[in-house]
Amino acid sequence: MPQPPLHVLLVCSRPRRPSPALLQHPAIGELSVVTEYGHVHDYGPDTAVATVRDVNDPEAVRRAAARLFARRPADAVLAPYETGLPAAGYVRSYYGLPGPGTETVGRFTNKLAMKRRLATAGLSLAPYVAAHSPRQARAAAAELGWPCVVKPAFGGGSKGVAVVEGPEALERYLAADRALPAGTPLLVEEFVPMAAEYHCDAVVERGEPRFACVSRYFGPPLGRPGALTGSRLLPGDHPERAELLELHRRAVTALGLEDGVTHLEVFRTADGGTLLSEIACRPAGGPIPDMIEHRYGVDLWDTHVRFSLSLPSELPVARPESTTHTLNVLLPVRPGVITELTPAAELSALPGVRSVRMLHAVGDLVPEELYSASATGFVHAEVATDAEVDGLLAELAGRFTLRTKPVDGSR
Amino acid sequence: MPQPPLHVLLVCSRPRRPSPALLQHPAIGELSVVTEYGHVHDYGPDTAVATVRDVNDPEAVRRAAARLFARRPADAVLAPYETGLPAAGYVRSYYGLPGPGTETVGRFTNKLAMKRRLATAGLSLAPYVAAHSPRQARAAAAELGWPCVVKPAFGGGSKGVAVVEGPEALERYLAADRALPAGTPLLVEEFVPMAAEYHCDAVVERGEPRFACVSRYFGPPLGRPGALTGSRLLPGDHPERAELLELHRRAVTALGLEDGVTHLEVFRTADGGTLLSEIACRPAGGPIPDMIEHRYGVDLWDTHVRFSLSLPSELPVARPESTTHTLNVLLPVRPGVITELTPAAELSALPGVRSVRMLHAVGDLVPEELYSASATGFVHAEVATDAEVDGLLAELAGRFTLRTKPVDGSR
DSSP states (O other), rough: OOOSSSSEHHHHHSSOOOOOOHOOOTTTTEEEEEEEEOOGGSSOTTEEEEEEEEETTTTHHHHHHHHHHOOOOOOOOOOOGGGHHHHHHHHHHHHHHHOOOOOHHHHHHHHHHHHHHHHHTTOOEEEEEEESSSSHHHHHHHHHSEEEEEEEOOOSSSTEOOOOOHHHHHEEEEHTTTSSGGGOOOOEOOOOOOEEEEEEEEEEEETTTEEEEEESSOOSSSOOOTTEEEEEOTTTOOOHHHHHHHHHHHHHHHOOOSSEEEEEEEEETTTTEEEEEEEEOOOOOOTTTHHHHHHHOOOHHHHHHHTTTTTOOOOOOOOOOOOOEEEEEEEEOSEEEEEEEOOOHHHHHSSSSSEEEEEEOOOOEOOOOOOTOOOOOEEEEEEEEEEHHHHHHHHHHHHOOEEEEEEESSS | OOOOEEEEEEESSOOOOOOHHHHTTEEEEEEEEEEEEOOOOGSSSTTTEEEESOOOHHHHHHHHHHHHHHOOOEEEEEEOOOGGHHHHHHHHHHTTTTTSSSHHHHHHHHHHHHHHHHTTTOOOOOOOOEESSHHHHHHHHHHHHHSSEEESSSSTTTOEEEOOSSHHHHHHHHHSTTTGGGGGOEEEEEOOOEEEEEEEEEETTTEEEEEEEEEEEOOOOOTHHHHHEEEEOOTTTOOOOHHHOOOHHHHHHHHTTTSSSEEEEEEEESSSOOOEEEEEESSSSTHHHHHHHHHHOOHHHHHHHHHHHOOOOOOOOOOOOSSSSEEEEEEOOOOOEEEEEEEHHHHHHHTTTTEEESSSTOEEEEEEEOOOOOSSSSEEESSSSHHHHHHHHHHHHHHHHHEEEEETTTT
């Protein structure tokens, strides 16, 4: 096992620069970076950077890594975010480096490989068909019926995921650049009306969940633009918890993860059944890792870095389950220039709010492309009863104001 | 499990067009092919072909496969020869198709990943250092001492493998195009004088060798240009057999193969120890599969096709071990235009010779680049005693004549 501090190859993509806390992780002694064209200057003068056109091409990333390794080979590879994970796994397997390899990571990032494996293991999924061409996508949608859900085989944060109401909407989706880039398959899924959506976040060590918790989203992450979103941790005695933890365990076993941080999404259907949506081998996006650290003292980001470098997890004993209601709220966002935004202090003063972290301020330009974790800010709260959860959400919705104007200056 | 006949994606490279017997395998109903630029016309009008610049780029092969899948997705992927194996495994894993995936195939094709894993499992290897640049190769050679062996991390048939006597020879090697193409690592190994070299050929099913046999090369495959080469099967009661079969079993377990055909190469060192050289997850090259089919009735090529398509092996019960000496001989070859070559009939008449298969005839142009299985022809023989083996090899060496002239016409 390598001994820190390590020379780490970081695989990143265009939209997200890793946080300083991640770049300064104590296990990382020296950093080399593969990222996309134009992002050399995101990193300091002590960091060797090689760039590729598309981080979704694992062999291109590997060849860029070879240029960096010609200077000095790395001890380990780290991809903090979804987009870089497949290439990081590929580079690890190619060079025999420790940490999750290309097949394992592939089963957690490529929804086609993931669903085939989960279905074989007998887990319930929404019926789906893989499409490799617009023609196949049309045939799949006609077979599954309208509305249906379309999503690229790769990508996190609901990127490119759409509920398609009918043939015309499908044509609009297929005409967009994002459909089938570089031959990426498209998954066409039956639209299953859901009663609730949950996420399970866990630390898996030697194939077994060593820490796991379950949360329920306030509403589904797709389809409610402008509303408060977020989730609340289910307390330890919640009746649905055991069933969802068992689903997570079965998914991890089916996909063959040894050591990793996972984020599973599950739907509850109208008839009370469960449907596994997808599972990632990285910390959840947005404020979820913070919520979990606040509540349990478990640092998912530190654990993800440590497992990526094949170091022991060094998990603390998680704080015991309690009946407290812990929640995270994403303050809504929309594209444009922000002209008015409720100050953090006003939200912090509400009863139960533990912290408010604003990601935007008045004057910011919010880009067109938003993800499921996009927000103007994150609110973390702890309250004693179900009624207080509802009360706080109503208060936040009432107090929060966001005004934007289009970039061209008109309102 | 898919039911034949299947739509099979074949991954091929420039130098080798698959044999008609392979293309017409009964499990293959429809064929689509990814091969390298310029080889579309190697296949018939009923075969969809997409080409790539370099079949060693798995993502490029995958994107070419996506173009073929847009017409009709394949059920399975087959790479007959070493060069296409990594891309075939990658495409299988990407699309969740059955058969050996990218990590498994990677451990049997990428000598760096292979050796790291075998060393971790405690198997004896020649000391080696991975080099990602000419500078690192020089440092590695200086560390390991002269002579040393250099080889690219990928490639079968001893392609690019060289014994390097000293710094000048290393510079000549590094200056050649073949060194470090596309950032492929170079392995620099200590040169270990060997007393003998063996190969073990096997069928592994559910992680266990179900059929395995051991052969001894007449001489090492490198370094004796112009001599008769080949190998002889060790009879069932041979004292070295059990040790070498156990080495094979340990290597397969260490690399995690479920189902596949393997070809292992092992050195016997001067002090009587063994060194594992490398192991492939495909049938051996040259006449070895024929020798094994003659002797045991086990068809390694059929088994490789079936496992690649995730079909059951349908192995016959191997014929029992006996004390017969079975051997294959490669008739030497060298670049140039063949002006004289011993006729097959003359060699067939020798006592013990069962078949002679000529690969070349007078007038043929033999290309510059030769592999360990390159030959003017293959001789298969069975004799009763050790003395008869030596006698037959001496007879063959005495009878066989090859004359060539340079391509420019001078002698």
